[in-house]
Amino acid sequence: MSQETDIQKNVLEKIHRGEVSMRSKVYFMLRIILIGTASVLILVGSLFALSFVFFSIHASGVQFLLEFGERGLLKFSILFPWTSFFIFILFLVILEFLIRKITPMYRFSLLRIFLWILAIGIVGSTLVDLTPLHSFLLSEADKDQLPILGPWYEQIHDSHQNQGIYRGVITSLNDTGFTFVISYNDTDLDSDEGTWTIVPPSGFNIHALSVGENVYVAGHLQNGVVYAYGIRVVSDD
Amino acid sequence: MDESLTHKTDEELATLVQGKNEVAFGVLMSRYQPKLIRYGRKFLSEKAHIEDAVQEVFIKVYRNIQGFDATRSFSPWIYRIAHNMFVNTMRQNSRLPFVTVDLDLFSAHAAYEVDPAGDEERMEMRALVERGLEALSPNYREVIILYYLEQLAYQQIADVLHVPIGTVGVRLHRARETLKHYVAGN
Numbered sequence: 048m049s050q051e052t053d054i055q056k057n058v059l060e061k062i063h064r065g066e067v068s069m070r071s072k073v074y075f076m077l078r079i080i081l082i083g084t085a086s087v088l089i090l091v092g093s094l095f096a097l098s099f100v101f102f103s104i105h106a107s108g109v110q111f112l113l114e115f116g117e118r119g120l121l122k123f124s125i126l127f128p129w130t131s132f133f134i135f136i137l138f139l140v141i142l143e144f145l146i147r148k149i150t151p152m153y154r155f156s157l158l159r160i161f162l163w164i165l166a167i168g169i170v171g172s173t174l175v176d177l178t179p180l181h182s183f184l185l186s187e188a189d190k191d192q193l194p195i196l197g198p199w200y201e202q203i204h205d206s207h208q209n210q211g212i213y214r215g216v217i218t219s220l221n222d223t224g225f226t227f228v229i230s231y232n233d234t235d236l237d238s239d240e241g242t243w244t245i246v247p248p249s250g251f252n253i254h255a256l257s258v259g260e261n262v263y264v265a266g267h268l269q270n271g272v273v274y275a276y277g278i279r280v281v282s283d284d
Numbered sequence: 285m286d287e288s289l290t291h292k293t294d295e296e297l298a299t300l301v302q303g304k305n306e307v308a309f310g311v312l313m314s315r316y317q318p319k320l321i322r323y324g325r326k327f328l329s330e331k332a333h334i335e336d337a338v339q340e341v342f343i344k345v346y347r348n349i350q351g352f353d354a355t356r357s358f359s360p361w362i363y364r365i366a367h368n369m370f371v372n373t374m375r376q377n378s379r380l381p382f383v384t385v386d387l388d389l390f391s392a393h394a395a396y397e398v399d400p401a402g403d404e405e406r407m408e409m410r411a412l413v414e415r416g417l418e419a420l421s422p423n424y425r426e427v428i429i430l431y432y433l434e435q436l437a438y439q440q441i442a443d444v445l446h447v448p449i450g451t452v453g454v455r456l457h458r459a460r461e462t463l464k465h466y467v468a469g470n
Contacts, residue, residue: 054335055313058342059306067343069304075351153446154439 079149086145090171093138096131097172099199102181103128107203108214108263108281115265115277122210122265131199135172139164213243213264213273214281217256245273256280294358301349313342319434320366326417326429327370328377337373341366359436360443367426367444374422406432412463419466424459431456 061067104110104127112123143160147153152160175181181200187193188200206212219228228244245264247253256262261282266275289297289311297315300308320341324334344365352361409432417425430436430444431452442449 054317054339054342055310057339058313058346059310061343062306062309062346067346070347070350072350075348078351147446151443154442154449156448156450 082145082149086142086149089138089142089145090167093135093142093168094171094175096135096138097168098175099181100128100131100135101172101176102185103131103203106181106185107205108212108279111263111279111281112212112265112277114279119265119277122212125210126207126212135168139168208268211265211267211273213245213266215243215262215264217258217260217262218242220253220256220258243268243273244271245275245278247278248276251275251278295354295356298349298352298358299354301346302352302354309346312345316362317342320362323363323366323429323434324370326425326433327374327422333373333377337369338366341369344369357440357443360440363430363434363436363440363444364446371422406435409460409463412467416463416466420459420462424455424462427452427455428459428463 058067107126109123109126112119112126115122139161142164143157146160146164184193184196185200185203188197189204191197193200217228221228228242243264245262245266256278260280263279263281264273264275265277266273268274289300289308292300292308292311294312294315297308297312301312317338320338321334324337328334328337341362345362348365352358409428413428413432417429420428426445427441430441431438436444438449438452441452445452447455
């Protein structure tokens with residue numbers, strides 16, 4: 048008997064003895080449904096993570112640093128919500144792996160598939176950011192009514208004074224037009240409450256400011272005075 | 285053997301196997317055993333290892349046949365199972381790393397033209413493959429075997445290896461060049 052026949056014979060004998068059984072169609076359908084559901088959940092998670100990055104940047108005022116020159120850019124790179132961003136990237140990588148597993152997407156390069164998913168992620172996250180979802184969750188976190196995600200949202204209010212960032216309301220403008228005072232006094236009793244005297248950068252039109260306006264200031268503290276290299280009025284909305 | 289089954293396509297036989305027709309499975313095994321043994325020889329040197337691996341391939345095929353989509357080609361599906369089996373067996377036997385980074389998968393090779401080989405070139409390359417296969421790294425070896433010896437199309441090779449079609453073209457091109465240089469140098 049040839050070797051080929053032996054292999055076939057062994058396989059068929061194992062089938063007859065019940066040592067090898069056929070997996071049911073339901074098994075494969077459940078497998079696809081499970082991976083499909085996991086993919087959808089991961090996609091939702093990735094959209095949530097990136098839209099949180101967008102929301103966090105503008106809700107914390109970090110975006111204003113982009114207007115403050117090289118020093119502002121450096122601070123932006125430090126204060127960027129990298130953790131949420133890397134979670135988004137991690138989700139994309141897992142999503143790509145799952146998609147390649149259940150669809151013939153492996154026919155395209157990893158880079159191309161990644162760019163497609165990235166584009167979907169950016170568009171989707173922008174749309175999510177337009178909804179009041181994150182504002183609502185932030186207000187819930189402020190009221191200590193958001194379990195699990197609460198600390199994530201509360202970090203938006205973190206003081207960045209150690210990075211030379213000051214936020215507050217203008218309480219007075221100096222007559223000489225060179226300094227003004229801001230105070231920050233929210234309800235969370237963080238370390239960011241206080242009053243600071245700000246010296247604007249040269250060429251800054253201090254008359255464009257008025258008492259009661261919210262400002263975002265980047266500078267360095269020296270002898271109790273903040274020498275600013277960037278000032279931005281923050282609109283109330 | 286049922287004569288009526290021998291005229292059926294692989295996909296028709298697979299559909300019958302899904303209905304638990306063991307005779308049809310026997311026909312499929314007869315059809316693919318010589319091909320898989322030949323394919324296995326390019327990965328494994330010991331006869332016993334090849335035969336064990338082929339037997340395991342058939343067991344996996346039977347176990348997972350309900351997951352085969354009969355509207356698609358059967359050949360890449362079974363070669364995919366065989367490929368994974370041979371590569372795993374080869375790694376177990378040779379202590380090759382289990383996870384390797386394949387840079388070819390990251391880049392896009394869309395501009396690479398699919399260039400079907402003519403009969404003459406195929407014959408010439410088969411001779412080269414037999415003489416210089418050991419000169420090729422596993423990535424190039426499997427592509428050239430599937431194309432010149434197993435006569436699978438680019439699309440089918442992409443389905444077996446789960447790599448982009450452009451990558452198949454690039455690897456074939458590099459493998460051909462490496463083989464020609466190797467044979468010319470010897």
